[in-house]
Amino acid sequence: MFQLLVDGDPNNRRWVLLCGMGPNHVQYFIGDWDGTRFTIDPEANGDDPNWLDYGPDYYAARTYRDYDEVENRTILMAWLGNREYANFVPTAR
Numbered sequence: 001m002f003q004l005l006v007d008g009d010p011n012n013r014r015w016v017l018l019c020g021m022g023p024n025h026v027q028y029f030i031g032d033w034d035g036t037r038f039t040i041d042p043e044a045n046g047d048d049p050n051w052l053d054y055g056p057d058y059y060a061a062r063t064y065r066d067y068d069e070v071e072n073r074t075i076l077m078a079w080l081g082n083r084e085y086a087n088f089v090p091t092a093r
Helices: none
Strands: 002-006 009-020 026-033 038-040 058-065 074-080
């Protein structure tokens, strides 16, 4: 879970909750965090799932934040690769 600015406005922040949904997908929810409970905002999330990626191999997403605020950004990084085709990926030319 991490917090982002809405439209770059430091006075308007929202929380994003990431959930691994099976072996190859990551879904996110937008809402509010009071320090104990995350409350999903139905208006911000809409009726359809919010997927970070629609491919077959995006998982284990993690965020990294610039704690010393030199760059003042949050970075999201995930694994790519899928055991269904990993044995068929060339390892040499």
